[in-house]
Amino acid sequence: MAHPVDWFFWTVYPYLMLGSFFFGTIIRFAFYPGTITAKSSELLEKKRLMIGSIHFHIGIILVFFGHVMGVLIPKSWTDALGISNELYHMFALIGGGVGGLLALVGIFILTWRRFSDIRVHLTSSMSDLIVDVALLVIIILGMWASFVAGPRNPDFNYRTSLAIWARQLFYFRPNYLLMVGVPLTYKIHVVCGLAIFGFFPYTRLVHALALPWQYIYRRYLVYRRRPTI
Amino acid sequence: MRIKAQISMVLNLDKCIGCHTCSVTCKNTWTNRPGAEYMWFNNVETKPGVGYPRGWEDEDHYHGGWHLNDKGHLELVAGNKLNKIALGKIFYNPDMPELNDYYEPWTYDYQTLFSPAKKHQPVARAKSQITGQTMDLKWGPNWDDDLAGSTETMQEDPNIKKIETEIKTNFENAFMMYLPRLCEHCLNAPCVSSCPSGAMYKRDEDGIVLVDQEKCRGWRFCMTGCPYKKVYFNWKTNKAEKCTFCYPRIEEGLPTVCSETCVGRIRYIGVILYDADRVKEAAEEPDDTKLYERQLDLFLDPNDPEVVAEAQKAGIADDMIEAAQNSPIYKMAVEQKIAFPLHPEYRTMPMVWYVPPLSPIMNYFEGKDSLHNPEMIFPAIDEMRIPVDYLASLLTGGNQEVIKAALYKLAMMRLYMRAKTAGKDFDTEKLARVNLTADSATDLYRLLAIAKYEDRFVIPTSHKEQVVPAHEAQGTVGYEGCKGCSLASAHGSMFAEAKAGKTSEEIYAESFYGGIWRD
Numbered sequence A: 001m002a003h004p005v006d007w008f009f010w011t012v013y014p015y016l017m018l019g020s021f022f023f024g025t026i027i028r029f030a031f032y033p034g035t036i037t038a039k040s041s042e043l044l045e046k047k048r049l050m051i052g053s054i055h056f057h058i059g060i061i062l063v064f065f066g067h068v069m070g071v072l073i074p075k076s077w078t079d080a081l082g083i084s085n086e087l088y089h090m091f092a093l094i095g096g097g098v099g100g101l102l103a104l105v106g107i108f109i110l111t112w113r114r115f116s117d118i119r120v121h122l123t124s125s126m127s128d129l130i131v132d133v134a135l136l137v138i139i140i141l142g143m144w145a146s147f148v149a150g151p152r153n154p155d156f157n158y159r160t161s162l163a164i165w166a167r168q169l170f171y172f173r174p175n176y177l178l179m180v181g182v183p184l185t186y187k188i189h190v191v192c193g194l195a196i197f198g199f200f201p202y203t204r205l206v207h208a209l210a211l212p213w214q215y216i217y218r219r220y221l222v223y224r225r226r227p228t229i
Numbered sequence B: 001m002r003i004k005a006q007i008s009m010v011l012n013l014d015k016c017i018g019c020h021t022c023s024v025t026c027k028n029t030w031t032n033r034p035g036a037e038y039m040w041f042n043n044v045e046t047k048p049g050v051g052y053p054r055g056w057e058d059e060d061h062y063h064g065g066w067h068l069n070d071k072g073h074l075e076l077v078a079g080n081k082l083n084k085i086a087l088g089k090i091f092y093n094p095d096m097p098e099l100n101d102y103y104e105p106w107t108y109d110y111q112t113l114f115s116p117a118k119k120h121q122p123v124a125r126a127k128s129q130i131t132g133q134t135m136d137l138k139w140g141p142n143w144d145d146d147l148a149g150s151t152e153t154m155q156e157d158p159n160i161k162k163i164e165t166e167i168k169t170n171f172e173n174a175f176m177m178y179l180p181r182l183c184e185h186c187l188n189a190p191c192v193s194s195c196p197s198g199a200m201y202k203r204d205e206d207g208i209v210l211v212d213q214e215k216c217r218g219w220r221f222c223m224t225g226c227p228y229k230k231v232y233f234n235w236k237t238n239k240a241e242k243c244t245f246c247y248p249r250i251e252e253g254l255p256t257v258c259s260e261t262c263v264g265r266i267r268y269i270g271v272i273l274y275d276a277d278r279v280k281e282a283a284e285e286p287d288d289t290k291l292y293e294r295q296l297d298l299f300l301d302p303n304d305p306e307v308v309a310e311a312q313k314a315g316i317a318d319d320m321i322e323a324a325q326n327s328p329i330y331k332m333a334v335e336q337k338i339a340f341p342l343h344p345e346y347r348t349m350p351m352v353w354y355v356p357p358l359s360p361i362m363n364y365f366e367g368k369d370s371l372h373n374p375e376m377i378f379p380a381i382d383e384m385r386i387p388v389d390y391l392a393s394l395l396t397g398g399n400q401e402v403i404k405a406a407l408y409k410l411a412m413m414r415l416y417m418r419a420k421t422a423g424k425d426f427d428t429e430k431l432a433r434v435n436l437t438a439d440s441a442t443d444l445y446r447l448l449a450i451a452k453y454e455d456r457f458v459i460p461t462s463h464k465e466q467v468v469p470a471h472e473a474q475g476t477v478g479y480e481g482c483k484g485c486s487l488a489s490a491h492g493s494m495f496a497e498a499k500a501g502k503t504s505e506e507i508y509a510e511s512f513y514g515g516i517w518r519d
Helices: A004-031 A047-072 A075-080 A085-116 A118-122 A126-152 A162-170 A184-202 A204-209 B021-030 B081-086 B110-114 B150-156 B158-162 B190-194 B221-225 B247-251 B276-283 B288-298 B305-313 B318-325 B328-335 B359-368 B374-382 B388-395 B400-421 B429-433 B438-450 B487-499 B504-511
Strands: B003-012 B043-047 B066-068 B074-076 B106-108 B126-128 B177-181 B200-203 B209-211 B231-234 B239-242 B267-275 B352-355
Touching: A004 A162, A004 A184, A004 A204, A047 A085, A047 A162, A085 A118, A085 A126, A126 A184, A126 A204, A184 A204, B003 B305, B003 B318, B003 B328, B021 B043, B074 B190, B150 B158, B158 B388, B190 B200, B190 B221, B209 B239, B221 B231, B221 B239, B267 B276, B267 B318, B267 B328, B276 B288, B305 B318, B328 B352, B328 B438, B374 B400, B388 B400, B400 B429, B400 B438
Parallel strands: B003 B352
Antiparallel strands: B003 B267, B043 B177, B066 B074, B106 B126, B200 B209, B231 B239
């Protein structure tokens, strides 16, 4: 084991965090379903929430799907379609940049609001504060990686290293050596991202997993009959 | 036909003195806990006035209730399902009132009143119950009570904007009335319809609308869907809460706390049988002024043998049917037509109805010899201090004729009873003009003026014993999950302590303070 720290971060740590994510989610939904809410503070402050929340949510959804595409689609597939590396990165940077910027503006306003609005701040739990700061940090890191660290390391292509490693996680054979040469900003971004997955189910973030699909086809009025013994 | 039973209420505004006892007892029972300080499941508003939350009747602003879309079908004013996702309303609810629209709840710094003697008299300053900071009070839950400060705010009352009468400028001829408000437990409840999580529901057996605290995910669309703004958001539990119609009491055959404690005996509770299949069709009536009558059409005659047979087939308990037959609500709403729904134009089919107030005109008319000439009340009512069009804008979607008919009837009943009590002659043919007879006028008088407990409250006990083991269910009703929220958990802990071997004296000493429950 040539790099014990690298080995830990790119082989053990991801599974600790993802394990925490899956087991935490199962436990939260199975045993504490009543605690799952979005923890809205709209009642207490509305204006900054409007700008911040809409920007952040739209941005983060774009960013999420951007990550899914960037990591899950192998380079060989886009090569087969005849998409050149330059074209791919142009699309990735424009799409990711728009999503990332929306998310960054949104989370910046939301964090500012959470710390400066007296009502919102005093009714926040420690977990709410940590979540806001963690999201702000990781989005800044992500933007930094894409627009500063990326151009500074022209030889580095995450699709031939980081993405392969990430896909390997899904079939439980990650080769940590793929991550050794990755620029530091990317590394920190990945570690922080995994940490967010790790605490996801124990915080307000869990609301993202509780989507009410049944409302789409449900009839409007709901009657509940008492159960009979 | 799909018959359902609905527990409903009528409030006789003629007798409401605006004492707020209902609000206070309700608050002490249900919303006296962290996160719920600003909630008043029941509140009493002075009308004309902006109400609580501020301007709740202004649906151009709050977008509550239903309207008809281009095809003439019902649609939530706040937007249909697709619209809410497409416009990002799921990330930010643009129609939701802010805390300041209700008010920032406060308490007083009572400790300073009991501090050691000082040169100056101590003052208990207002402290926010949310931030704990000293507050400069600018608005409260009943700021314009008894028209206080109404020169500033009265014009914001959406009903005032709608009516033609000159009350707008004539402040010395001002009128006022009280409007106690609670959840309407609507037949076509927009809050239930707005809830994406399916946490809100109508109880099948009695139509009470509740929020399942376990399933609520805090989307807040119920708050904005409700045009009466009677669903609240608890900032501590991050869930919706609303008037429960005191269902634990109703199940025992007891009236709600607000009704039980009403000093004016203005509240009536009873059962209405209605046809659930026709609710949508009735709510899609294009003419606002006809919605009241369309809702009346939904109510079924509980004495009709066909209805009874159908109700039994639908599994409605016999004592529920019997209660419907003796229902004071049916008497007032359907038989006598003196009670009206609140803002039927919201198309919610509300089930808390109101008898319009009468007193001001009778006083106005006193000098004009109405006892000798009862005919004189008809023109008088048209000119009374609380304008008929104001009442119509509140209670019938603008239909003034039905309001007038009810007021004539109430006034005539009064004249008749006064003559009878005073031993004067009264031409009973006058009663026929308002569809009363000597007997029915006396009956109505007993129901409205004497208002005996057993006449006001005809509530069947639920048959919960058939569905839950009663012994195990003891002490399980109420808000759980927040410390000090419900007495149920306190009782539960008492049992736990007893099991752990504490003596009853020890438990008593811990739980009671000077005979007062300590939570």
